[in-house]
Amino acid sequence: MDTILETEKLSKRFGGFEAVSDLNLRVRKGSICAFLGQNGAGKTTTLRMLLGMMRPSQGLGRILGFRIDDEAESVRIRERVAFVAEDKRLYDYMTVQQILRFTKSFFSGWRRDRESELLRRLDLPLGCKIRKLSKGMRTKLALLLAFARGSEFFILDEPTEGLDPVATEMVLQIVVSLASEGATVFFSSHQIAEVEQIADHILMIHKGKLVLDSPLDRIKDEYRQVQAVIHCPVQNRDFELDGVERVYVDGPTVSMIVSHNVDAVMDRAHKMNAVSVEVAPLTLKEIFLETVKGRP
């Protein structure tokens, strides 16, 4: 099976507010897929629907072939998908050792080797009560509990939030190891640099709608900023071409964000007697800012 997660017109309304609308997502098996969006874009709402913690107002979704809106099938999903929630909630009254013993009793595929490796690398105090752990330690523990489950699919809501750079790099390395073993990882993050480092596919949402769905390599290969200097009067509609996402005209300078079809855009600029045409690559951060900027 090629697809591990898919949704069709998934929507969630809170009263008159549409938090998520008509979302068509697809995550391929074996991928490290990043889920990007501003605060309040609907990422956490989407993840909560996927894991059966919230009912969709409309639409369908399947993970590993199980329906997310069917109670019995949703239980199967939660058995097989390792999830780390945004709030990293854990049982405060237990010690690290106790929650490890408690959690592993539920999962037959528990990876003892990974548990001991991670305990050593993440440097967690076994005897300490969870209540007394720092925020970073708590995040590390929540990740350990997920990573050691031996799942084939990991859904992580901001896994590196609040971690120091050393712990962040370690978590990213573990994600890479999981993917090397064939597992799929779907994670949300605000850290664009780490997304660029490990993800192979980007899903970006804005105000509940999908605005970008593409392999990262293709984004890097095809997204370009084109800047042309044209001395005759230019209007935005002169560059209404396939692939042109944004046009800014400032005097004789025309700047464009182009998602594909750079050749045609350059042709057009040359036909308009441009005195100079420059093409530059864009970083994911710039693409993110341009994609969410000024959208209704």
Place this chain on the structure above:
Amino acid sequence: MAKLRCCHRRYGAGGIIAALHFSNFHERRLSVIKKSSKEIGLVVGSVRGELLLGSVYNRLSASNFALDSAVALFYISATVFRKPNPASGIPIYLQIEEQIRHAIETGALAPGGQLPSIRSLAETLVINPHTVARVYRDLEGQGAIEIRHGLGAFVAEAWRERVRTDEMRSAQKLVRTVVRQLKALGLEEDEIRRLVEAETVEHELVAGRP
């Protein structure tokens, strides 16, 4: 430039040992590798021209992981692979591809030499394993490396004639001189790199792909 050859031996579930043969390897760099290997829980020993790595852990996969990391570390310190810059606008696979091709062209990776496994290179550079797989596939397509299934990736023997070590060395000298001159003119390293990139990658950007 250091040359190395890896012999990766595994013994049952009890433990693992790897012997890494090297020649002309810088002593100071070697001590860094030894130190890092110890940090990831390996037993380290060395005899003349050979670094021995063993594992104290009995669990096969945990020690496999540590050992793979050490082997990758060894290669990377030897061939000076750098972590890619994800924010550079140039796709990571191109950055890594370039590094490996450079290592082959300068002779840092000798024909027949083994490259780290996809997994260990991905873990060491902390990048997507599919990216490493793509790099190896592309390099195989270019005839620079050979993938022997179940064994790993090796620098192609046939590449030998194409290794232009001497040309690369004299080119390196030229570049070094130019860079020194540009610096004397007051240009920053970043600016120099951009100038070189502008001269060489413009057609790539337009075509979308090299």
